[in-house]
Amino acid sequence: METGSSPFGNLHDAFEQPELNRRAGFYKHPDEARLLYEMKDTLSQSDTGARLLQLVNDQGIKIHVVKGTVTQSFVDGIDISITAAPGMDLPEVSQVLELGGAIREVEQYLVGFIVDNSMDPLTRANMTHAKFLDKIVFMCKIGSELEKELGNLPIKAIEAFGFGDIYQAYLSEAGQESAKDVYIKTFSEPLEERE
Amino acid sequence: MGEMIKFIRASGMGNLFNETTSQAQFKTLRFYPDVALYRLTNFATLPAFSLEYLGNGRDFVYLDGSEEPIYRVNQHIKPNITEETISDYLDFYFRHVSTADGETSLADEYGESTTLEKLLHSGAAKLTRDPEGGYYQVMAPVNFAGAMVHGVIRVGDDGRVDIRDNGLLLGSGDPADMNESRGSYLD
Numbered sequence: 001m002e003t004g005s006s007p008f009g010n011l012h013d014a015f016e017q018p019e020l021n022r023r024a025g026f027y028k029h030p031d032e033a034r035l036l037y038e039m040k041d042t043l044s045q046s047d048t049g050a051r052l053l054q055l056v057n058d059q060g061i062k063i064h065v066v067k068g069t070v071t072q073s074f075v076d077g078i079d080i081s082i083t084a085a086p087g088m089d090l091p092e093v094s095q096v097l098e099l100g101g102a103i104r105e106v107e108q109y110l111v112g113f114i115v116d117n118s119m120d121p122l123t124r125a126n127m128t129h130a131k132f133l134d135k136i137v138f139m140c141k142i143g144s145e146l147e148k149e150l151g152n153l154p155i156k157a158i159e160a161f162g163f164g165d166i167y168q169a170y171l172s173e174a175g176q177e178s179a180k181d182v183y184i185k186t187f188s189e190p191l192e193e194r195e
Numbered sequence: 196m197g198e199m200i201k202f203i204r205a206s207g208m209g210n211l212f213n214e215t216t217s218q219a220q221f222k223t224l225r226f227y228p229d230v231a232l233y234r235l236t237n238f239a240t241l242p243a244f245s246l247e248y249l250g251n252g253r254d255f256v257y258l259d260g261s262e263e264p265i266y267r268v269n270q271h272i273k274p275n276i277t278e279e280t281i282s283d284y285l286d287f288y289f290r291h292v293s294t295a296d297g298e299t300s301l302a303d304e305y306g307e308s309t310t311l312e313k314l315l316h317s318g319a320a321k322l323t324r325d326p327e328g329g330y331y332q333v334m335a336p337v338n339f340a341g342a343m344v345h346g347v348i349r350v351g352d353d354g355r356v357d358i359r360d361n362g363l364l365l366g367s368g369d370p371a372d373m374n375e376s377r378g379s380y381l382d
Binding site for chain 2: 026027067068069070072073074075076079081085086087105115117128129131132
């Protein structure tokens with residue numbers, strides 16, 4: 001049995017080349033077009049979302065919907081990958097907010113707000129957190145703008161992300177400055193205390 | 196990790212991970228002697244982006260949230276489903292399979308996700324074996340689509356999982372079998 005560098009068994013024989021080729025499109029969500037249409041439609045109902053969608057059109061930002069169990073996104077330059085459960089054909093509000101946040105990340109990239117691996121660790125950490133806070137604030141902004149259309153669904157989605165306190169701080173008079181303080185407090189706590 | 200990223204790149208998703216900012220972890224699984232669970236995480240952004248795979252260190256199958264990749268691996272590498280491993284197998288299954296209605300999980304008395312092992316220990320679940328049918332049957336509370344239901348779960352020797360509750364069928368089992376088991380574990 002050929003195992004190569006594997007400490008386990010011979011899975012390679014079970015997944016020969018034809019199987020590998022079939023996997024090429026394996027990540028893509030079967031309802032990508034519909035999900036994207038619906039996500040954009042909802043996002044466009046907020047002023048901030050509409051502006052970000054204009055950026056998608058103007059800059060040719062590519063958005064891929066990837067099958068997955070957890071709502072998350074990944075931005076690589078002007079490419080966005082966002083996850084959706086395999087059987088899903090209508091997006092959840094959390095995905096609309098995640099998409100808005102991801103487009104904002106592309107905007108960060110386009111204006112040169114980029115974390116470089118050659119930066120010293122402290123600067124890199126500072127910038128990474130600043131980018132993340134900026135993304136969360138945009139998600140909160142979109143969420144608050146969608147409340148009129150979607151009721152309490154956006155706040156529920158924001159709470160499920162773990163950003164409920166930041167959202168309340170954002171809505172307060174102190175706005176973004178207050179959100180920053182809550183962000184620092186939230187992400188300074190050990191993981192188990194955040195849940 | 197390089198091999199894993201190379202493999203993922205070949206499947207067209209290489210832009211999600213790179214060797215500088217990513218980390219690969221693996222965990223052995225009691226019910227798959229020849230396959231392990233791999234998690235690849237990119238820490239370049241916050242929150243970190245993770246995907247999980249079944250693999251042997253050289254070949255990997257993306258766990259996409261459907262049953263399909265698990266069943267495809269099971270066709271080639273038969274899972275070792277026993278009384279000792281079924282709790283781990285179900286835990287793994289529930290963590291990696293979700294429906295359009297959301298995640299499904301075994302539930303404790305407060306509706307929180309839990310394991311079969313804990314439910315069996317507390318007496319809230321019942322595990323039986325049908326040697327002729329070639330499956331284990333679990334009767335336990337299940338969280339489904341935000342509601343707690345009386346679940347009847349069958350786990351075949353081939354690793355296939357059928358989950359049923361009062362009239363609702365998830366999976367491909369025979370609905371005619373539902374009535375005989377409905378609610379019986381609470382009697």
